[in-house]
Amino acid sequence: MESMQGMSGSKVTLLPLPPTQQCEAVACAQCGVYQLCLPLGLHQADMTLLESVVKRKETYKRGQLLFRPGERFDFIYAIRSGSVKTSVCTTDGRVQITGFHIAGELLGLSALASGHYSSEARALETTSVCRVEAERLDELAQQIPSLQYQMLKIMSGQIRQDEELMLLLGRRNAEERLAEYLIGLSRRFAARNYSATQFHLSMSRGDIGNYLGIAEETVCRILSRFQNAGLIAIKRREVRLIDFPQLQAVARLSAAA
Amino acid sequence: MESMQGMSGSKVTLLPLPPTQQCEAVACAQCGVYQLCLPLGLHQADMTLLESVVKRKETYKRGQLLFRPGERFDFIYAIRSGSVKTSVCTTDGRVQITGFHIAGELLGLSALASGHYSSEARALETTSVCRVEAERLDELAQQIPSLQYQMLKIMSGQIRQDEELMLLLGRRNAEERLAEYLIGLSRRFAARNYSATQFHLSMSRGDIGNYLGIAEETVCRILSRFQNAGLIAIKRREVRLIDFPQLQAVARLSAAA
């Protein structure tokens, strides 16, 4: 394991990656998650600056709101632990969950354009975050071009991820959606050194269905079907992936390279 | 009409806005399109720099490819005239159109994270673009923080727009999708001083259906239904919006503020 160039002695940990995990932009992009490390490649002087705008260790309990649509854009959030769902809604009250975020991912990016959050973010379990003051991020970014460039990359990655979700919502049937969902989770957990084959779903069946654009009951039915077919074992929110290749076959997944 | 502050004497026109249209960031954000002006608020010295990386007036004919998935990320594209569709696809060949872009919009942003395009971009009609060298954008952005900030805003806007499309794909029935689609087009044309009530669809029924996640035949049926109900008049690709309020009622649209 190489040392992390350019990050020598940093005291800011926006993101709580295990020390064994190399902080490498390319690797992150490949495994389909956002860029894991905002301060990647910054020099010590810049890190000190960055440190001054980071509020540390805010925590939220299950169901608590981080921000809601229309609210003034105050912070960008980096998840340290736990998980958060983001959603948008129509005037008549229907809701679409647009993202499900776990440790190491960023929230609030879409607010930058207008200065107001466009979506709602809600903790799915006890969740710890770092908050970065948006207003000072502006001035800060003027002084640290590499930081801004990092953010460009992160946003670019978010756009790509959204493209994938659109592909899923537009072109896949319910089985494919769920298979893809499980595979995606597996990859993201693996990237954080959690088990890739056995994990806890922090979203309810209802949330998963909403996220994937299908009914809660359909989620249940298909998870049962997967279980009967020997692809997974699932009990309430504990999943174990048994036949990963077959699951991939069901998903027929991913944007062609 | 005011003169454009801060752009005095610039020879770079990344985007071919009519001179009567004021180049105003906030207004653009409000009307739901991307930021219209990349070089907004740059000083003369910066403009000269920017000019050096902009390749001008590349044109593509209907059906021609601007870039395809996997290709190395060389350029960001700004559409001067015409229109372009972008799409992603699954390994088994299914395609999802993720964007439909007209004059004044940017392409290729999602490639920044990985250095390769993730989507395909294809001209829908004769289309003229400006290309910005990606490699030099890097160094350039280091020198012009305000440019990078503009790009952050543009990307943020793209993310928000993608959220809207997800909402559409996940939670709306076919009628709502088409109503929303027409309204969205209307707004974007209006923002460019084209007619908001009468315009040309550059996408085929098949493309529209793909974009909205419904079958081509369903698009036809529902457009006919709209026509019979007196909401629109449509002949082939020429549309006229007749009862806009009713169309909005059908769409029950937009993320709540």
Place this chain on the structure above:
DNA sequence: CGGACAGTTGAATGAATTCAACAATCGTGG
């Protein structure tokens, strides 16, 4: 002029939803 493509419409089919009833689990307060 004719072939190709784009668009339209009908009929049969099907995947997923909705409605409903029920089971399992959680968590809070007595």
Place this chain on the structure above:
DNA sequence: CCACGATTGTTGAATTCATTCAACTGTCCG
């Protein structure tokens, strides 16, 4: 620590919206 209400998950049956398949028309362009 248990009980009870609330929440979350599961399964069945009827329904529906959209798809698929198919035949056909109109329009564009070489």
